[in-house]
Amino acid sequence: MATFPTPPRWMRRGPLREGAFRPNLHDERTASLIGTALGIAFTVCFVTGFISHELQLQRPPTWLPLPTHPVWFYRFTQGLHVATGLAAIPLLLAKLWTVYPRLFSWPPVKSLLNALERLSIGVLVACAVFELVTGLLNIAQWYPWHFPFTATHFWIAWIAFGSLLLHVAIKAPAIARGLRNRPAPDAEGALAAADGADADGATVPEAASARRGTVSRRVLMGSTAFAVLAVTATTIGQSVTSLRWLDFLGVRSPHDGPQEVPINRTAAQAGVVASAFHPDWALEVDGPRPYRLSLAELRAMPQYHSRLPIACVEGWSVDADWEGVRLRDLLARAGIPTGSLIRIISLEKVGYGQTVMQHEYADDPATLLALKLNGETLSIDHGYPARVIAPARPGVLQTKWVQRLELIIL
Template identity: 60%
Template sequence: MNPRTRRRPVLPAVRPPSFSGRLHDARTATSVGRRLGVAFAVCFVTGLISHYLQHPPDWLADDLPSRPVWGYRLTQGLHVAAGLAAIVLLLAKLWAVYPRLFVWPPVRSVRHALERLSVAVLVATAVFQLFTGLLNIVEWYPWPFSFVPVHFAVAWVVAGSVLLHIAVKAPEIKAHWGRRSAGTLELPAEDARDRRSLLLGVGAAVGAVTLTTVGQSFTPLARLDLLAPRHPGHGPQGLPVNRTAAAAGVTAAALSDWRLEVLGPRPFVLTLDQLRSLPQAGARLPIACVEGWSAQARWGGVRVRDLVERAGGQPGAGVRVTSLEVRGAYRVMEMGQEYAEDPLTLLALTLNGEVLSPDHGYPARIIAPNRPGVLQTKWVTRLEVL
């Protein structure tokens, strides 16, 4: 054959993939999406509460409420539980809509391009937020940035993206919200049955994830706590520990000559025996951590407000607390007047009637009502009246 007459191979035409599944539709996406929206709303509101309790602006620090004592335990437990449920719902939502990624042509107009860009931002930030949150509750940080400020900032992007998505899709959402789609006949019976089966399956998955993790904060379900990284009854003295004395660099040598320094108009220093000789108080309070676990315990020690008063502090004074730990973002902690004056806020020396173990902050730690666990400072060595 003459090489000049050889025909070039004909390449097949590029066609977008086709999807025959009946449930990749707006009706299914709307049904899953409204449940996902509720989960996102709970996460956003409780996340704001957690963030501002941990990092209050100056104008808010003295007005943060110390009651109810179980407040942070409830809100952070809801935050983590809703976040885990949202992972299941997000996967279901993406399954329902992913064929739209392959629409052809990919961009039909400037408006369509902006709409697709907004969806891309929503999906990317939602996936980032949920899966970094999941890694946070197991305390694994395979990234170079600080989790807390990035998680807080991206939460606002997710919230804005969700609101924008709802605004853009409002007519479609409204059309598919109820049992009948606006302007169309009732969908085939087999589609309705399949959709109910799908939604029941997604609901069962959400229920299974919730039941096997929520026991880390809701102790009546502690026996079902199979998948959560913490169990409320496991740990030294029957309480979990996130940061051990060894991890914080608190050694036996550092504790051997421990003293409590209280700074104020009338500063003083106390040994552990002198601290134990002061009037003691007890309080049954939960300790609740940002990772979602919480547990209630009986604490004993000296009221912080009594130490502030002895140091010459005036009513309304706050307190700066310094730990023996050699490093850490929460080595120095400040509490506003609501916490400092609350009679349940203790410089605790005992836990459930026993002397604190080193991992629980021996010889003294802060325990206060409605307070994140990272601010219940362990290995306290200094109190400063503000």
């Protein structure tokens, strides 16, 4: 293997000088502890994000049984996805802090294997930063880019998670060693003293004196834990409504919105105000026995009540009382058999103007074509004259301003 000369004296300054970094802040144990917490957060975030992606597909998932009960299933998984993603931000910053001195190690590349390892770490860091930044902006519904967020976020997540698994496999011995080894009470002082003399000839006492009052490992770990808890506590209220009084940093607060339910898209933005209030509006149901129902005829049918959460991909969710006609009754009247795939068509012509509903939702008695919300007629922004609400389904697929239901023949 090729040998690398010691860097010249003029280069051995700043971060390149010997003893430039405190070993107890950038050592193996600190990196292992923070890295393990970050790895757990990323794994939970990846798994829950994958579930969310599958539930939003406009086709039946090939592997995931669609759980309509408990009704809060999607609310829980998506809330956990957003919470762990936010918690991963201070963890990633702390992890990068513990390992950044290795950018200045000499030689910069020791072998081909070392070069590949450093390249994989670069991919991991880039993907992790991309996922966290774009996810945070998605929560705020700000999209200063021209690529499709959902697809890009999903596939970069696979690259990030694959890079994470590769990194863990390569660093497994070092991680295990760092988690297992606990320095003696005076070990940190000994490490600092051993690394005290720098390239310019500073003595150990001088170096130790210069370091007095600097951050210890315990302070670094405690500060990181506090940051994670603070971020989680001040945002979790958007998903856990009993903690909404703590929701200082959440973009959407539960009960902020018409009829005490938040909205992401108004009727004016969707361009449906005129058509929704048109006196000739009628629900069309297409099947073996197609028919049309006016709003008055829908209100004359047996009305059912469901208390279901509406949960958005941005992380906010809230329970609400919905009242309307059971969707399976409407489908049965048109001769559509149970177990069918249904297309729901909205008055909205863009975005999710058409959605596909799998039979698990369509056949569930809790799934309604809702006409009322929290005891009042649906507001226009919540989907007047009628909207779909189903248990454990992503909010983006709870179609508003419904115009037509139809059987999909495969």
